[in-house]
Amino acid sequence: MQRYFIPPEQFGATEATIAGEDAHHLIHVMRARAGDSIIVSNGLNREALAQIASIGKNAVTVKLVEDLPMYAEPKAQVWIAQSLPKGDKMELVIQKGTEIGAARFVPFLSARTVVQYDAKKEAKRLERWRKIAKEAAEQAHRNLIPEVDAPVTWNQLLALAKEADLALLCYEKESNQKLKTVLKQAVEKRGGPDGMRILLAIGPEGGFTEREAEEAEREKFVTVGLGARILRTETAGIVGLTCILYETGEMGG
């Protein structure tokens, strides 16, 4: 069944309004008719089976028929902090990370970030990233749309680690700290993964500098490796996220 995220302000107690591109999609691509059933979510805390009540020129009104259980969100919230990669790789990270179950994306700039950061283009790019997150969340039957932050500095990332229950820095030179051991201990210490916030920081194409790894370790980050093979920057987040969700019982565990 077709699924749409609807902004909370358009999501009432008994009915909701679908507007903009989603309305266009529903009317012209899906050729929906009054009486058709769809699933709608406010992207926060409510998801419902809905029936199309009326179709206007640019909007569709639906009647909420039945609240649905929200079971598609992982118990642990994984925040993928990704040093801005080249080309359109951030889009791949957001699309795949959303499908797999990330809760938040935090692009950041670090010493070896290759791309030229262009503040002027930021608003447009951020809008595009959020659209990709929304569409991937709909496709994956997520209950929530992951947040996508505007790019932050290295120091802001270090500060963000304080808000997380566990902060991991993928560092290929690190071979002492085993990801599995670190995860198991952190989950156990917390009495389970429910509501746990795990920040997973991935370096740019050239990796983190030694100095960055040291600074991160001083600010509560644990440096971990992801095995003997060298992963591209856009692959590391997807793989690290999958490992965390597997360990916390979310991948058919």
Next chain:
Amino acid sequence: MQRYFIPPEQFGATEATIAGEDAHHLIHVMRARAGDSIIVSNGLNREALAQIASIGKNAVTVKLVEDLPMYAEPKAQVWIAQSLPKGDKMELVIQKGTEIGAARFVPFLSARTVVQYDAKKEAKRLERWRKIAKEAAEQAHRNLIPEVDAPVTWNQLLALAKEADLALLCYEKESNQKLKTVLKQAVEKRGGPDGMRILLAIGPEGGFTEREAEEAEREKFVTVGLGARILRTETAGIVGLTCILYETGEMGG
């Protein structure tokens, strides 16, 4: 250090010859000189530190200085069987799967395969897929290049399952068999993951049919789910592979 896979026939006891595109890359892109060090692998059972002895017009001769340990290959061999996806998604599966650690890719056709299979174009496409596997293996510092088979039929895939120690079929309707439980039991039964061959079959965009799931189960496949979120076909293999390698201790476990 730059790494190249060299066909075994060009890989001697004390020296090796780099030809073709790799020679071009080494001479014109890397601007290599006699005396420079590189790493060469025959892609099978030998990897060595080498020193460039001479640079010809289309070939580079290297002296093998020291054999290197081959530690980058996972203990378990994971074969990703992927029902041919649309567009260039098979390339993403091969590139990312190679980085993560797959041993073999088996494209196949199933009831809901959307793409038109074109036998005429097959040779060219297979060549391209193998090139992607080679380049991703070099980049990821793999010791071996994963095999990429030519596309097989559904019945050939069922027959291939007999050669595997464990055959898994990702099936979203399945919620009884837990991937983690199935993996743990199979690894334990075998006394460890060493040399274990695990076939992981992923359906096309529309998934496997009920009939295919039944046929697969009759032919030793175990159907498993990959969690509550619906993964795109090109994401499922990457995620399933990561889970298997995490469980067998390869992802920094």
